[in-house]
Amino acid sequence: MIINIARKELKSLFASPMGWVVLALLQFVFGTFFLIGMDQYFQTMSGMIRPEERLGVTQFVGQNVFSIASFVMLFAVPLLSMRLISDERRQQTLTFLFSAPLSLTDIVVGKFLGLVGFLSIVLLFMGAMLMSLGLWSEIDYGYILANILGLWLLVASFSALGIYVSSLTHQPVVAGIITFVLLFALLILDRFFAGDPSSTINYLSLMRHFEAFSRGLLDTRDLVYFFLFIVTFLTLTVRRLDADRLRG
Amino acid sequence: MTDIITVEATDLTRIYGGREAVSHVSFSLKKGEVLGFLGPNGAGKSTTMKMLTGNLAPSTGTVKICGIDMLENPKEAKALIGFLPEQPPLYRELTVNEFLTIAARLHRVSRGHIKAAVERAKERCGLTEMGKRLIENLSKGYQQRVGIAQAIIHNPMVVILDEPTVGLDPIQIRDIRALIKELGGEHSVILSTHILPEVEMVCDHVQIIHKGQLVFNGSIDVLKQQRKGNRLLLGLGQAPAQEQLLQIPGVERIESLDNGLLRIHHTAGQSPAQRLVEASVAGQWGMYQISPDQTTLEEVFVQLTFQEAA
Numbered sequence: 001m002i003i004n005i006a007r008k009e010l011k012s013l014f015a016s017p018m019g020w021v022v023l024a025l026l027q028f029v030f031g032t033f034f035l036i037g038m039d040q041y042f043q044t045m046s047g048m049i050r051p052e053e054r055l056g057v058t059q060f061v062g063q064n065v066f067s068i069a070s071f072v073m074l075f076a077v078p079l080l081s082m083r084l085i086s087d088e089r090r091q092q093t094l095t096f097l098f099s100a101p102l103s104l105t106d107i108v109v110g111k112f113l114g115l116v117g118f119l120s121i122v123l124l125f126m127g128a129m130l131m132s133l134g135l136w137s138e139i140d141y142g143y144i145l146a147n148i149l150g151l152w153l154l155v156a157s158f159s160a161l162g163i164y165v166s167s168l169t170h171q172p173v174v175a176g177i178i179t180f181v182l183l184f185a186l187l188i189l190d191r192f193f194a195g196d197p198s199s200t201i202n203y204l205s206l207m208r209h210f211e212a213f214s215r216g217l218l219d220t221r222d223l224v225y226f227f228l229f230i231v232t233f234l235t236l237t238v239r240r241l242d243a244d245r246l247r248g
Numbered sequence: 249m250t251d252i253i254t255v256e257a258t259d260l261t262r263i264y265g266g267r268e269a270v271s272h273v274s275f276s277l278k279k280g281e282v283l284g285f286l287g288p289n290g291a292g293k294s295t296t297m298k299m300l301t302g303n304l305a306p307s308t309g310t311v312k313i314c315g316i317d318m319l320e321n322p323k324e325a326k327a328l329i330g331f332l333p334e335q336p337p338l339y340r341e342l343t344v345n346e347f348l349t350i351a352a353r354l355h356r357v358s359r360g361h362i363k364a365a366v367e368r369a370k371e372r373c374g375l376t377e378m379g380k381r382l383i384e385n386l387s388k389g390y391q392q393r394v395g396i397a398q399a400i401i402h403n404p405m406v407v408i409l410d411e412p413t414v415g416l417d418p419i420q421i422r423d424i425r426a427l428i429k430e431l432g433g434e435h436s437v438i439l440s441t442h443i444l445p446e447v448e449m450v451c452d453h454v455q456i457i458h459k460g461q462l463v464f465n466g467s468i469d470v471l472k473q474q475r476k477g478n479r480l481l482l483g484l485g486q487a488p489a490q491e492q493l494l495q496i497p498g499v500e501r502i503e504s505l506d507n508g509l510l511r512i513h514h515t516a517g518q519s520p521a522q523r524l525v526e527a528s529v530a531g532q533w534g535m536y537q538i539s540p541d542q543t544t545l546e547e548v549f550v551q552l553t554f555q556e557a558a
Contacts, residue, residue: 004353004354007350011342011346012342015346016341091338091339092337095331095335096337099301099326100354101356102326103322245304245305
C-alpha cells in the first residue's frame with residue numbers, strides 16, 4: 001500500500017513538467033560543477049610537484065560537486081515537498097486518500113518515499129557521473145559512496161521536514177518558504193554557536209552531521225541522528241493529519 | 249432482498265466548538281437499499297457522511313460497515329466503502345485512466361483485475377471515450393462522473409455519494425440516476441441531495457436531517473403517503489350549491505380556491521371521484537377538471553423541517 005502511494009506521487013511529479021524540469025536543471029548544475037572540477041584539477045595539480053601536496057581526483061572533483069549539491073538541494077527539496085500535502089488539502093483530494101483503506105502512516109510514509117525516490121534518481125545520476133571518472137583513472141569508490149549516502153540522508157531529512165511543514169498549511173508557497181527558512185537555519189546553526197563547540201544546539205545542525213560523510217567517514221551517531229530526524233518529522237506529520245480527522 | 253445490514257450508525261454525534269453539528273443520529277441500511285439524505289444547507293448531511301466514511305471522527309457514537317467498526321478497524325471498514333465527497337477529489341494533472349488506475353490500486357483491487365475494473369467503471373459512468381483526456385480539461389459534469397467512477401471502481405458494498413448530480417445537465421442527471429438505481433441492486437447506496445424529486449425517483453428510504461437531528465427516517469412510501477392526503481381538486485363550469493356536493497358519500501368538507509377550483513376533502517381510502525363525475529353528468533355541472541390534490545414533496549419537507557424549528 002505504501003508503495004502505491006509512492007508510485008502515485010512519482011506519477012504526479014512526472015505527469016507535470018515540474019519533475020522533468022527539476023531533474024534536468026539539477027543535472028545541469030551538477031554536470032557543470034563536475035566539468036569545472038575536472039578543469040581545475042588539471043590546472044591545480046600541474047602546479048603541485050611534491051607528492052604530499054597532491055590530492056586525489058575523486059576527492060578534488062567530488063568535493064566540488066557534493067558541496068554544491070547540499071546547497072542546491074536546500075532549494076530543490078522545499079520546491080518539491082511543498083505541494084505534497086498542502087496542495088492535496090487545497091484541492092480537497094485528501095478525502096480520496098482518507099477514504100481509501102490506508103492508514104495515515106501509509107499515506108505519510110508513501111508520500112515521503114515517493115519524494116525520496118525522486119531525489120534518489122537525482123543522486124543516482126550524480127553518482128554515475130562521478131563514477132565515470134573510474135574509466136580513466138583509479139578512484140576512491142568508498143569516498144563517493146559515503147558522500148552519496150550522506151547526501152541521500154540529508155535530502156531525506158529535508159523531505160521529512162518539508163512534508164511536515166506542508167501538512168500545516170493550505171498554501172504550497174507558504175509551506176515552501178517556511179521549509180526553506182527552517183532548513184537554512186538548521187544547516188547554519190553551528191555557525192551561530194561556533195564559539196562553543198560543545199553546545200547541544202550545535203549538535204542539532206544538519207550540516208555538522210553531513211560533514212563526516214563528506215570526508216568519507218561513516219559514523220553510526222550521524223546515521224542515527226538522520227534516522228531520528230526523519231522519524232520525528234514523519235510522526236509529527238501523521239499526528240497533524242490525525243488532528244484533521246479528530247477536529248475536522 | 250437479503251437482510252444483510254451494511255451500514256449501522258448508532259448515536260452519531262459531532263461537536264464543533266461546543267455546537268452540535270450532528271446530534272444523536274442513528275440508522276441502519278440493508279443490502280440493496282438506496283437511502284436518500286435530505287436537509288437544508290448546513291443541516292449536517294456532509295458531516296454525517298464524513299463520519300460514515302471515516303474522514304471525521306465522531307465525538308460519540310459508532311459506525312459499523314457490514315459489522316466492522318469504523319473506529320477500531322478503519323482499514324477493513326474503508327475497503328468496503330466507495331465515497332464521493334461534495335467536491336470530487338481528482339488529481340487534475342492525470343488522465344482519467346491514470347487516475348482510475350490509482351484509485352483501483354489504492355482500493356486493493358488485485359493487480360490482474362485493475363484494467364477490467366477501470367474499463368467497467370468507465371463504461372458505467374459513460375466515460376469510455378474520455379480515458380486518455382486530462383481530468384483538468386474535462387467539463388464539470390464529466391469530472392463529476394470521474395468522481396463517481398472512482399467511488400465504485402472496487403465494487404464496494406456501500407457507495408456514499410454527496411450530492412452526485414450537482415453541476416450536471418438534465419440528460420446526465422438522468423443517466424446518473426439510472427446508474428444509482430442500478431447500483432442499488434447489488435450495493436447499498438447513500439446519497440445526499442437538495443433535489444427532492446430525485447429522492448422520490450431513486451431512493452427506497454429517506455432521511456431528513458435538520459439542524460443535526462434526524463427529523464424523518466422511513467420508507468419513501470410513508471413520505472409519499474403523507475403527500476397524497478385525502479383531497480381532490482374539482483373544476484366545475486356551473487357549480488351547484490355546496491350542500492348538494494356534501495351529500496355525495498365520501499365528501500367531508502369543501503373549500504373554494506381562488507382559481508375557481510374546489511378542494512374536496514374526502515374520507516381516507518374512499519375517493520368519491522367516480523360518484524362526483526356521475527353526479528356532474530346528471531346535474532350538468534360542466535366538469536372540466538378532476539385530479540388528486542397532492543402536496544409537493546417540498547411542502548412535506550418544509551413542514552418537517554419547519555416543525556422542528558418551531
